[in-house]
Amino acid sequence: MSESLEEIALEEADFLTHITKPIRNFELIDNQELLINCCNNLEKDEQPYAIDAERASGFKYSQRAYLLQISSATSDIYLIDPTSMKDLTPLRQLLNNKSWILHAATQDLPCLFELELKPGEIFDTELAARLLSLPHVGLGGLLEDELQITLDKEHSAADWSKRPLPQDWLVYAALDVEFLHQLRKSLTQKLVDKNKFEIAQQEFKALCSWQSPGLRNDPWRRTSGMHEVRGGQDAAIVRQIWLKRDEIAQQRDVAAGRVLNDAGIVEIAAKKPKTVQELKDLASIKYRPAKNDAEIWFEQLQIALQLGPDQWPVKQKGAESYPAPKSWLEKRPEAYHRLQFVKAQLNKLSEELLIPVEHLCSPDLVKKWCWDKPTDQLETINKWLISQGARDWQAQNLAPVLLSSLDNPKVD
Template sequence: MDEFRVIESPADFGDAVRKLADGEGPIAVDAERASGFRYSQRAYLIQMYRRGAGTFLFDPPEIPDFSPLEEAIHAEEWVLHAASQDLACLREVGLDPDRIFDTELAARLLGMPRVGLASVVEELLDIKLAKEHSAADWSTRPLPQAWLKYAALDVELLVDVRDRLAERLAETGKADLAAEEFEAVLHKEAKPPAAEPWRRLSGIHAVRNPRNLAVARELWLARDARASELDIAPGRMVPDSSILAVAKALPRTRRALADLREFTGRASRSELDRWWSAIERGLATDELPAVRVPSDSPPPPRAWSMRNPEADARLRLARAGIVEVAEQVDMPVENLLTPDHLRRVAWNPPAEPTEESIASALASLGARPWQVAATAQIIADAFVEAAQSVQDAATGGS
C-alpha cells in the first residue's frame, strides 16, 4: 500500500505549498484533533487535497508558520465536511478561507437521510469509507500508517462528493440558499466565553442547594486549571459524575472524600489533596452561586400552555406550518428555520404579526434571507390564527 508521510520540515512544507497553489479547482480540507484526550482543541493533523496536486498531511505542532500556505490558497474554495467543527482550529494556526463548500450542510439541505461523511460518500460515490479511527488520540507521535491512510481518504474523496452535491443543489433549485448557508457558517461569530462555565457540568441542574453548588463549582475550577496545565481532557482526570457525587455528598473530611466510592477517575486519588482543598473552599465560601441563572431565553415550551396560552398556540400552529414547508422542500425542519428563532418570536411576537414584521424579527435573530422568505408569511398567518383561537376560547366561540 501507499506510504503516507506527515509534512513537518520547512522544505517539505514549501514543496506542498507550491503544489497546492499550482493545482486545479477546490481544495478539500480536514483537521484531526485529540478531543477526549487533550484539554486544547488544537489541530494535530491537517489534511488537504487538490486535483493536480495530490494529498498533503501537515503536522501543525511542527510547523511554526502557516502563512505561506494561507497566502497561496485562502482565495480558493475550501471543501469541508461539517465546517463549523474545524474552522476554529484551522484559524488557530492561521488558516482562514474566503469561501467554503460544506458537504455535510449541503447533504442536510438536500434532505439526505444520513449526513455523516462515510454515509454521504457511500450514497454518492458507492464507496465504503471506514471510520474506525475517528475517535483516536491524534496527538500520538508517530502517527500509525493506518491512521494516516484514514485521514488521507477523508479529503481525497471530498472534492468528488462536493461536485455530486453541487449538481443536486442545482437540480433542486437550492444552490443559492446553500451559498447563503455556507457564508453564514463561515462568518458566524464565536460564542463569548460563558460567565460560569462550571454550570456545564453534566447533571448540575439537579443540584438545588447553593452550598452543594459552591462545592461543585470549586471542584470544577480546580479540575479545569489542572487539566489546562497538563493539557489533558478534564473528564479523563475526574469525570463529571464524580464531581456531582461529591457535591451531593459534601464529605466533611479528606478521609471521607477518599472513602467515597462514587469519586472515581485517574486523578481522583493521586491528586486527592487538590480536590480536598477545593471542597474546603466550597464549604467555607460566602460567595454562594445562585440556584437559578437569569436568562433571556423563553421558558421550556412544555410550560407555555400554563404560563402563556396564546404563545403556546402561536408556537404550535407556526411549527406545524413550518414542518409542512420543510416536507415540501425536502429538508430538516431545523435547517429551514432554527427552532430557537421560532420560539423567541412566538414568545415575544411583534405587536402586529404581519409578514414584514415577522421577517424583520427573524432577520434580527440571524435568520438568512432565504429562510425568512420561506417562513415569514407562514408564521404570520399562524400567529393571527392563534390569536383568534384564543379569543374564541375565551368567548366560548361566539
C-alpha cells in the same frame, strides 16, 4: 495519480468497493521546507481545496489541530503537522480567501480559525446532505451512497497529538480528503436537481463568517448530572470543583474529564465526604486517576462549604432568557398558542420543502418571536428575521408562517 481505483479494491460486496489506502500519493509535511514546497505545488492547481483537520478531543484540553489534510482535485494529498511549523504564512497565503471543501465544517472551523486560516468560499458536504434530506450525512455513509465505496474509520477517536504518527493513522487521515472533490460534484448535481443549490449557497456563505458559540456564561452549569444537584450549597460545590478542574486541565493540557469526570464532581457535592480518604473511596473516584488529586478536590470542597448562602450560585436570568415553553400556557397563553401553531406549520413546511425542520430556522429564534411578537407586518417580520441572523431563504419561508400565526383563533 499513483494507482487506479480498481488496483486497490480489495473486496467488492453488494456493489460497494472497500478502500484501504489512498489512490493518490500522500506525504507528511513536518518541516518548513516541505511546507513551502507543498504550498507551491498546490498553488499551481485549481481550487477548491479539500481540507480536514484532526484534533485530540478527549485527550487534550485544547481543541487545536494536530494534523491538516489538504489536496486539490488532482494533486497528491498533503498531511501537514502544524505543531512542527515555526511559520504557517505559506499555508495562509495558499488557503486564505480561497474555496474549500469540508465535511461538517463547524467541527473543523474553530481549529482552522485558530491557525488564522480563513475561507473565501465553503462547500460543506455534510450540510449539503442535510439540506437534501439524504438518509446518511456522515462521511462514511455519504461515500457509500454517492460513490459506492467504503472506508476504514477505526482511528477517528485517536490521540492525534501522538508523535510520531503511526503509518496507518496517516493512511486514515489521507482517505478523509481523498474523495471530497468527487462527493462535492455528486451533491452539487443533486442540489441543482432539487432546486436547492441557491439555498445551499446561502448556508455555505454563512459558514465563512461562522463563529463558535464558545464558552457560555457559567459553563460549570452544564456539568453532566447537574439535574441531580439539590440546593445552593451543592451547586456552590460543583462550581468550585469544576473551576479548579478546568484550571488543572488547562495547565496540564489534558481533557477535563481525564482529570476528574463530571460524575465525580456531582458525587462529591452530594455526599460531602468528611475526609480525604472518604473522598478517595467514592465510587466515581476510587478506581480513577482523579484519586491522585483527592487532596485538591477535598480542599475545594472545604472552600465551598465555608461559603454563605449569599455566595451560592443563583438561578440564571439572562437579559434575553425566556421561560420554559411548558410554562407559557399559564404565563402568556397567546404566546403559547403562537408557538404551537408555528411548530405545526414548520413541520408541514419541512415536509413540503424536504428540508429538516431544524434547518428552516433556529428554534430559539422562533421562541423569541412567539414570546415577544415584535411586529405584525410581513415586510417587517422578514427584516426582523434577517436582523436576527436568518438567511434570506429562511426569512422568505418563515415570515408568512409567523404572520399566519396571528390569524390563529387561539392567538390574540
